[in-house]
Amino acid sequence: MSDLSRANAAAGAAEIVVKSGKARRARAATGRPMIDRYRWWEVAALYAGIAVFLSFVLAPFIEGFLVSLKPLAQLFSTPYSFIPKNGSFDSYFNMWTSVPNLGRYIFNSLLISTVETAIVVIIAIPAAYAFARFKFPASGLLLAAFLAVNMFSGAVLLIPLFRLMRTIGLLNTYWAQIVPGAAFLIPSSIWLLRTYLLRIPRELDEAAWVDGASRLYTMRRVILPLAMPGVVVVSIMTFIGAYAQQFIFALTFNSKTEYMPLPIGLFAFFGKQEVQWNELMAASFVGILPVMIIIVFLQRYLVAGLTAGAIKQ
């Protein structure tokens, strides 16, 4: 139970993360409380610390972006120069012709993640509702068993999964990547959604029951609409997880070019005589775009999801 209360506390905290920016700004206008006041050198130290921290976090992106602007000749020349000389966006145009399948790879990545998200959400909603609302024998044990799935990465189960995929004839299809990928996203989604459902008052279910609504109707028409924000968080978290982790199943269970997602498809840039790093980076940035849009616009859902659910890296 303590795990549960901690998750709820964290979920509450997530809202604070979101709100605090505004709250602080509002307070700053009326005069910051003494406890939050920094001396000038403390502020300087904080900004310096953040600068160091963020340059570690963002270094590969900055370098990757500058590389995408550099002509290949400059990339493979010494001495090294950080800033591109006569940089251009040529790579962003040329990459489509040097790897003709690039558009297909990006489409595949999005398709695989979307289908995985749909499967996970459809399976997780009823399961989370069952865990949040009903007492049945061994419910705690079953929940623990679900969470235990997070202990095993796909890589550990690769051998039997490969044999399983071969037996049911899914090797070298989209499904070979979607089916195992979704399995490892289901447990966290159930946990996250359950945490959310527990915060919706039980009295609503009881009121619907008294009014003669069936259990299924109560779930679909009373609770689910109220749980929509939670469902949105779970969908975003699942999509991001599915998009970020496309590698090992695609590498092992699929060898057909037309079904490859972007992370595997990028290997095409290595196939040339000289690795076209500038175009590879340009392609990477295009591939990153969808999730960048998500973090800019849906940042608060991410924080909520990250803190309330059982997390998987």
Next chain:
Amino acid sequence: MTANRNAVLFALVLLAPAVAYILFIVAYPLADTIRLSFTNAALRPNIDWVGWANYQKIFANNKFTEIIIRTIVWTICSVSLKMIIGTFGAVLLNAAIPGQTLFRILTMPPWVVPMAIGIYMWGWMYNGQFGMISGLLQNFGITNGPFSFLGYPTPAFWSTIVTDVWIGVPIVTIYFLASIQSVPKDLYEAAWADGAGRFYRFRRITLPLILPAMLTMSLLSLIATFNSFDIIWILTQGGPSGTTTTMIIDTFQTGIRSSKYGEGAARAVMICIFVSIFCLVYFRAVRRLSEGEIK
């Protein structure tokens, strides 16, 4: 009574798809791994029972012990760095200074972008001839001549750790930030009224109160790091000369690349045993911690 039985039945129906999916895609393969680990399964069609032979083979030479030790060192270094950097990051992002929200958003990219893409970028940065790290070190005159970070055993080992830390830090930071913010504000105000300084307040209020969150995160991070595959596979494929081969890389190379399913499965079982030990230790630590709270 019937209402109650109905409710249980309804719950089980709701759970059925999830249970079936996990049984089919996770539980069955897990059982199959254990079964295969006692066989000589490979590409050939017939499978023979070989008893403990695979395990004996693994432990016959020191190579596997070396891999276990390397995996543990790799994991512990990486997790500790994530926790330390994550705590610093959370404290910095918690400070009430202009730009706070922007800084929080900028922390997230390594976590949300496809892992493989982030790793390709690191791969280029580590490049000895033309990469950024080697290039900047030369430009500033710290090293003379190119230095290939992934070409030599020790630098390759640490380079893979740095990339793993980079991918893990955003989650740890945001999680710690949320738990710092869940600490009741009046505690700080009371301590502040009594004249406690900023650092003292952090050490005596924040740190003890976020300890459970730190413990949870350490376990989750430990499991994820122990199972980490993509980073090492893309950067070094376990090389140079096996010096970044962790248990999971070793399992992949044996089981998938060489198609020795039986031997690979035995290695996978070893990984599962280690992960289970982590979980047991964790639950014991949590219990001790909560007992301490009661006293």
